[in-house]
Amino acid sequence: MNRIEALKRGDPSITRMEYETNREGFFAFLRKLGASEESLADRYQDAFIILLENIRKGRLDQLEARLSTYLFAIGKYSYFNSKKQPDWIPLDENSEVRLSWDPFTDSLPEGFTEKLERQFRLLGLKCQEILKAFYYTGLKLDEIVSSMGYENKETAKSQKSRCLQQLKKQLRS
């Protein structure tokens, strides 16, 4: 299994190894760009989160550059973007390694995330899995059928619909 596949599956030791081995190099790279010492740890954590998210979404399945190059590119564009706005958001364009990132900055209803966190945990594991696969990982229903072992697309669609209704009910209660 290659590294990207292991990271996609959430292998904790590979994830940590990747995090630890690129850390000093990333710090040195951002220092050269002029980033302040106290911001480095946070910037690295955020860049690594973007990396993980893009891997989980399958956006790096065909990555030809080295993973560290991609990670450093995230850091670079995050840094330059942060100089323009206080709450920095990585750019999606103009990169030698194309970055993909949705900051989800649209305002959510007050307290929605906290409530979702509580209620989502109360769902059955199967519901958590299918909703996360569709709304976080971005798998299409056809892909969910094959990756999660549903009989067909209709079954997966019905399951997702039931889970959505259950979650909605819980959130409103």
Next chain:
Amino acid sequence: MDTTDLLNRYFEGSLSPEEEQAFLLALDSDPVLKEEWTFRKELKAGLHILQRKQDKEMLRKWDAERKSVNPFKKLLAVAAMLAVIALIYWIYSTQQQSDNLYAHYFQAYPNVIRPTVRGETADTLNSTLLQAFQLYEEGRYKDAGSLFQQAYQYNREDYTLFYAAICQMENGNLREAIQQFEAITWKNDAYALKSWADWYRALAYLKLGEVPEAKELLSQLSRENHAASSLAIKLLGELN
């Protein structure tokens, strides 16, 4: 296409640009659809924010672990490095001392068996032995050693093996020399070489860095009444 399919395809990103445009227009005129769309949009954003929060916590935890572990690890690494340096220095200085003492005390035992007569022909019965001693005195210890080994096959004299072992020492084969000295049975030690053999064994152990073995032999020798005893006492004093 029903609204569920439309919503699924919108969130899958599989609507054509025209379908997407029509879908977004339909939202304005269908409050139920818009409510469902909004919920799913919030769910999508919420799940991303929650996962990022979870990831951030994990990475912060790793950083905190590294910070708490690192000072100890660094201290351990420094201590280990110092220990290695001390050990290397100790080994080096001990070895250096052993080498110096060996160089000072070791010299090939003289030929006390049969003085070499230059030009003597090699057609006597003892020609092999004679030649061995000639080579020994000329410092050609490798060849001499082979001839002593050959000579032993017919004379069975302990001294032949003794000199063969000295040749091994001269050739730097200390382990083999020790084995050779130990293999001598000393049935007939007419030349009082046994104690000298112990002396040479002690020197070989010293050169090999096996100081306790060397000291043990020297200690035994020091209690004997032999020419090697005074040397043994002197060397022991330098080792202690």
